[in-house]
Amino acid sequence: MKPPVFAQMLAPVRGRLAVAVLLQALAAVAGVVPMIAVSEVAAALLGGGARPERVWWLVAAGTAAVLVSLLCAAAASTVAHVADNALQLRLRRDLVRHLARVPLGWFSATNSGQVKKVVQDDIHSMHYLVAHTLLDVTSVVLTPVTALAYLLGVDWRLALVTLLPLAAGLALFARAMSGAGPLMAEYGRAAGEINSSVVEFVDGIAVVKTFGGARGAHQRFIRAADAFHDFFSRWSRRTTGVTTASQLAVSPVVVLIVVLGTGLAMIGAGWMPATDIVPFALLAPVIPAPVSGIGTRIQALRGGDTAAKSVTALLAEPVMPRPSDPEAPGEGGVRLRGVGFSYDGAAEVLSGVDLDLAPGTVTALVGPSGAGKSTLAKLVARFFDVTEGSITIGGVDVRRIDPAALYRTVGFVFQEVALLRGTVADNIRLARPDAPLEEVERAARAAQIHDRIQALPRGYDSEVGVDAEFSGGEAQRISIARALLADTPVLVLDEATAYADPHSEARIQQALSAVAAGRTLLVIAHRLATVREADQIVVLDSGRVVEKGRHAELLARGGRYARMWRAQEPAQESRRTDTVVETP
Ligand SMILES: Nc1ncnc2c1ncn2[C@@H]1O[C@H](COP(=O)(O)OP(=O)(O)OP(=O)(O)O)[C@@H](O)[C@H]1O
Numbered sequence: 001m002k003p004p005v006f007a008q009m010l011a012p013v014r015g016r017l018a019v020a021v022l023l024q025a026l027a028a029v030a031g032v033v034p035m036i037a038v039s040e041v042a043a044a045l046l047g048g049g050a051r052p053e054r055v056w057w058l059v060a061a062g063t064a065a066v067l068v069s070l071l072c073a074a075a076a077s078t079v080a081h082v083a084d085n086a087l088q089l090r091l092r093r094d095l096v097r098h099l100a101r102v103p104l105g106w107f108s109a110t111n112s113g114q115v116k117k118v119v120q121d122d123i124h125s126m127h128y129l130v131a132h133t134l135l136d137v138t139s140v141v142l143t144p145v146t147a148l149a150y151l152l153g154v155d156w157r158l159a160l161v162t163l164l165p166l167a168a169g170l171a172l173f174a175r176a177m178s179g180a181g182p183l184m185a186e187y188g189r190a191a192g193e194i195n196s197s198v199v200e201f202v203d204g205i206a207v208v209k210t211f212g213g214a215r216g217a218h219q220r221f222i223r224a225a226d227a228f229h230d231f232f233s234r235w236s237r238r239t240t241g242v243t244t245a246s247q248l249a250v251s252p253v254v255v256l257i258v259v260l261g262t263g264l265a266m267i268g269a270g271w272m273p274a275t276d277i278v279p280f281a282l283l284a285p286v287i288p289a290p291v292s293g294i295g296t297r298i299q300a301l302r303g304g305d306t307a308a309k310s311v312t313a314l315l316a317e318p319v320m321p322r323p324s325d326p327e328a329p330g331e332g333g334v335r336l337r338g339v340g341f342s343y344d345g346a347a348e349v350l351s352g353v354d355l356d357l358a359p360g361t362v363t364a365l366v367g368p369s370g371a372g373k374s375t376l377a378k379l380v381a382r383f384f385d386v387t388e389g390s391i392t393i394g395g396v397d398v399r400r401i402d403p404a405a406l407y408r409t410v411g412f413v414f415q416e417v418a419l420l421r422g423t424v425a426d427n428i429r430l431a432r433p434d435a436p437l438e439e440v441e442r443a444a445r446a447a448q449i450h451d452r453i454q455a456l457p458r459g460y461d462s463e464v465g466v467d468a469e470f471s472g473g474e475a476q477r478i479s480i481a482r483a484l485l486a487d488t489p490v491l492v493l494d495e496a497t498a499y500a501d502p503h504s505e506a507r508i509q510q511a512l513s514a515v516a517a518g519r520t521l522l523v524i525a526h527r528l529a530t531v532r533e534a535d536q537i538v539v540l541d542s543g544r545v546v547e548k549g550r551h552a553e554l555l556a557r558g559g560r561y562a563r564m565w566r567a568q569e570p571a572q573e574s575r576r577t578d579t580v581v582e583t584p
Pocket of ligand 1: 343344349367368369370371372373374375376
């Protein structure tokens with residue numbers, strides 16, 4: 001049988017955990033000693049002829065054992081928590097180090113959710129396992145074993161009888177759990193269905209209500225809740241009886257009835273002295289007690305193992321190879337030769353793309369949705385590595401450039417702007433934390449956002465999310481200021497389509513014109529009106545370059561671009577006054 005994954009993960013702190021488990025074992029054994037002492041005292045007193053000094057010795061031993069047990073348990077918990085801290089620190093460091101090396105493009109919304117779950121929830125599950133469950137299991141096993149060992153010494157026959165309720169409890173528990181695997185999977189499915197229908201309902205409530213679908217979405221939730229209820233009723237009907245019988249079998253009353261009944265019969269038959277019943281009355285209920293908490297402990301161990309598997313899987317995500325002998329990116333443009341790319345190794349998203357972005361020029365990428373525009377743009381900033389061909393900057397392959405140097409060379413302005421917690425100035429300074437405020441302001445002015453920032457209560461020191469809230473268009477202009485300050489010679493930008501307000505849009509376009517000055521710009525354009533003046537327009541379709549040229553040339557050619565232009569023409573007319581991304 002393969003050892004559980006968490007066992008391998010605990011290897012670095014195995015020594016400390018062994019010490020913690022040993023201390024807990026001492027605590028568990030010492031915890032039984034006072035009960036043994038009391039039963040010995042009681043037996044001695046009941047039997048008559050007890051020597052006072054023996055009784056005092058027993059009292060002293062019992063008291064000392066209580067102290068030892070408490071101290072050992074506290075020490076075990078401390079050592080386990082220290083081990084847990086060390087493990088968490090190590091895992092978090094490993095995760096951060098690893099995540100810094102996976103391709104940037106890997107961080108899609110889904111994967112970011114996965115990272116959040118692993119770093120927060122799974123590491124927490126592992127904390128529970130390392131700092132609590134292992135010690136808990138140790139005492140739950142050793143306490144009854146110690147009690148049983150003592151009782152075997154008193155009277156082995158009656159000691160074996162104390163095992164009967166334990167055996168019955170375990171057998172009933174096993175019966176309740178037989179076939180639980182598929183049922184647990186069904187439980188997971190039913191609970192998941194409820195969760196997703198609630199999320200769907202809440203997330204989409206505006207859309208759902210506007211389009212009159214509230215009833216439908218509501219129905220889905222009600223159906224999921226009903227299904228969960230049905231499942232739960234079936235589960236309860238199937239297991240409640242057996243689980244209750246199992247709990248009853250190990251309850252102190254039943255244990256005492258069985259053990260004392262048998263004991264009294266044995267005394268009556270003259271098989272054992274009457275005083276020997278005392279230790280059994282005190283210690284027998286301890287023996288089957290662990291059965292009542294077995295379910296939660298198995299659950300905790302399983303949870304820890306599942307969490308360890310997720311952490312292992314995240315640590316196994318392929319990383320981007322780093323150049324062993326990196327080169328500095330050369331001066332000059334960006335060149336793509338025979339570029340092919342596939343996300344899954346099967347479906348080709350890009351193939352045979354040849355493209356030259358001459359220094360200081362604007363290249364617009366256009367094409368239908370899903371043509372591969374964003375993918376191509378991301379390859380330039382090495383969010384992923386090409387599957388075929390090569391991308392060079394100033395003659396140096398991007399794979400041979402140190403990532404930090406690459407990010408100083410290629411900047412990105414996304415449609416989805418991420419403003420981080422911190423001051424507005426820090427947000428603009430992201431790439432150059434030491435940039436003086438004058439430069440920050442100059443960038444903000446060029447990005448058409450300076451006045452808005454000045455109007456905030458604390459100006460550039462206002463905190464995003466605290467006393468600075470920005471609209472989508474404003475946030476985009478901040479990200480443009482960020483790109484201006486970063487001052488990368490190559491800039492990739494995903495043109496915003498979301499900001500329909502003409503005023504905001506015109507200001508974004510002005511800001512983009514400032515960005516274009518003197519830079520090699522690759523812009524993903526959704527509206528052709530914004531790229532009329534580009535030095536080069538590249539039309540992508542199904543991952544291939546189907547046309548390339550300037551606006552007038554492409555129109556005159558009457559091909560794909562001309563058709564797209566005509567299709568968008570009414571929109572172009574209404575936006576004719578827009579500023580475009582102009583060549584400097
Ligand atoms: N992270 C990803 N994993 C797998 N497939 C992806 C991923 N991102 C994009 N794709 C797929 O690659 C193809 C090209 O997508 P891409 O986003 O590059 O197109 P696009 O031209 O930018 O589209 P749009 O204009 O709609 O943004 C699509 O079929 C898309 O489903």
